Amino acid sequence: MKNNAISRRTLLKGALFTAGSVIAAPVIGQSSKTNSVIGSIPRIVPSNAQNISYGPAFGIAKLNANENPYGPSPLALRAMEEAIKMGSYYVQEVPRLKQMIAERNNVTPEHIIIGSGSSAPLQWLATKVTQEGHILGPDLFWDTTSKMGSMNSEYGIERLDKTADLAIDLDNMYNNITSTTGMVQVTNPNNPTGLPLSPKALKSFCKKASKKTIVLVDEAYNELTDDPDANTMIPLIKEGYNVVVARTFSKIYGLAGMRVGYLIADPEMIEKISSFGLGDYSLNQAGVAAAIASYNDETFLKYSKEKIVEARDMLQDAVRENGLKPLSTSTNFMYVDLGSLNAEEFRKEMEKERVLIRGIYQDYVNWSRVSTGKIADVKQYIRALPRVLDRMS
Template sequence: MSIELSRRLILTGAAGATLAGATRAVAAKKEEAFPPEALHLDHALLGPDDGIALLARNENPYGPSESALRMVEYAGKKGAYYPGQANITLAEMIAERHGVDPKQIVITTGSGEALSAIAVLYGPKGPIVAPRLFWDTTALYAARLGMAEIQRVPLTEDMGVDLAGIEAAVTGGTGLVQLCNPNNPTGLVSDSKTFKAAVKRMAAKTTVLVDEAYMELADDPDGNTCIDLIKKGDDVIVSRTFSKIYGMAGLRVGYTISSEETAEKIRGTAMSWIAGTGLAAAIGAYNDHAFLDFSKSKIIEARQTIMDKTASLGMETLPSQTNFVYFKSGKPANEVQKVMENEKIIVRGQYMDYTDWTRVSMGKLEDVERFCNFLPEAAGV
């Protein structure tokens, strides 16, 4: 069995995959948390076709903001040139908001590139310890290359991240701890005091990566973020993205905050160069608080609409602090997905063996209402 080497694998000096690595890659594929999307109706060049309610990707269809679009237009006119100082300018803006040095910021093509780079950096050092359900795509990137093994810790009975179980699994030989807070696909935020205390203790043994892609949507972003641990010198990496509340998933901009030393390692492993359009849009949107407040209000309104509907149908629903809801319909999620697709409504299918749990993203209010109106029929209730 062989594994195709990616450019990043070559750049990081990994000289080919062993048979054992290939075996790990196959095992990783079997343990993927995220199901494939059912997008058979989606033929548009960009985004969904007209008439399709795309509620599967955790996007914010109210974006990009006008402030971002003006900068995209400006960047397009400058498309003959490399971005120049845009990367530095954005890093300085992010650093100023969070009270860190710009050298601690790494801007990448979506947070996914940084997360993949981190998996490649730390995976060879030992297992990546993580919850059983989390956004595992980037950890699997390294696993498929034979460069990482994911050690999954089961969720608690109430579908929360088992911090005690994860901490117990961490040893001196652990390569990385990866957490997602709020978690995906559950939408749950861990208790701030408990979460930060556990992260701090684990960071004394190994690097802890906290994916905060949805943190701006949480009830208390400042109280829940782990950026303050980085400022105190703990071995923690926080990742953020412009794909969610900023509504810029197609423009591909994300970033990490860490120590300067760690940032330099991530920067040296990340492979691509961000387009000027994405950087410009991020600069334009970053401090557009009016748009951010508007987006959050629309997302919360849609989320409450769905949670009211599932409650009225007697469905168990997790208390989300994100732009998606994870609920137990009582019918296999793959069947719900298929029936919904027949009505041009796209939701996620089954995650691992969580058979009848469905994840639905927040879209425009009219699309969310379509979902709610059809849910009783799709779930057979």
């Protein structure tokens, strides 16, 4: 006991010198007399506290990462407040979250692997499949986890040729599956294009292609489409097709910073993917609490989607009014054809207006991606647009 007391004092003293100032904060429920010395909890304020920033700075319209600033939902916020008090313990509620996801999708908890964002299990999957073959994808798709997962493999990503309309050519994809294909990856709707595939065509592709290789359908933006139930490929998994579907709490749920996402697949496949990552152990108390609290919060989900659709309509109109051509989108971002303008130069000019957007993807030099955000941030983009175009012309 004595040793503990000493080491705690030493620790606090050390903190005094290393972390900045120590403030005596009153202990709730104790009298101010006892608070003064013994009955107080030293609150350590880091010396750089004024520089800590958990979101975009005031006046910055952050429209570059497909986040949804309408989350976290009020229920998620309340749940997180409770959960962080138990931050000293490892997370124990992952089975509950799996059960909820399983019930909604008519699968079992064994069909589900949850990780730190869908990025984590997507990367585990990419590591697994690139032990045996390439990942086949369209020319343009959200390839971050496949790049990372195949980093130490002799196999990598094989891309199909561009299409004129930037859509994913499923027939060409099917025809390019070979003996060295370890997986095909379809992002639906796609990122950065925002384009959805016809559910009928995708379903038929999945059925055919999954007889030859693993089919991954990344449905990060599914809930933002016009008909999420028709667009999801999850039912194929129960029907026995070799399909893996990725979903995330980062988009419609507005929990990108809380890092929760998951894959649904056949239990045998889930077990194989599990051996390439930390699984439940990669999760944190607050993220899991937020996911559980908001998963079935229909009021919030409706509100979230309405705001995103409102912002996306505003962006579409404004871009057209300024003579640019946007692709139609089923997501919380939009891909815009800038004509003769360079998308990286456009990004830099927008940054001068305190608007953050994406620059060039691969060799799509005249295409610019802008995310929806708070309506005020979207208005900032819209106000800046004619000024930037004027400067660049």
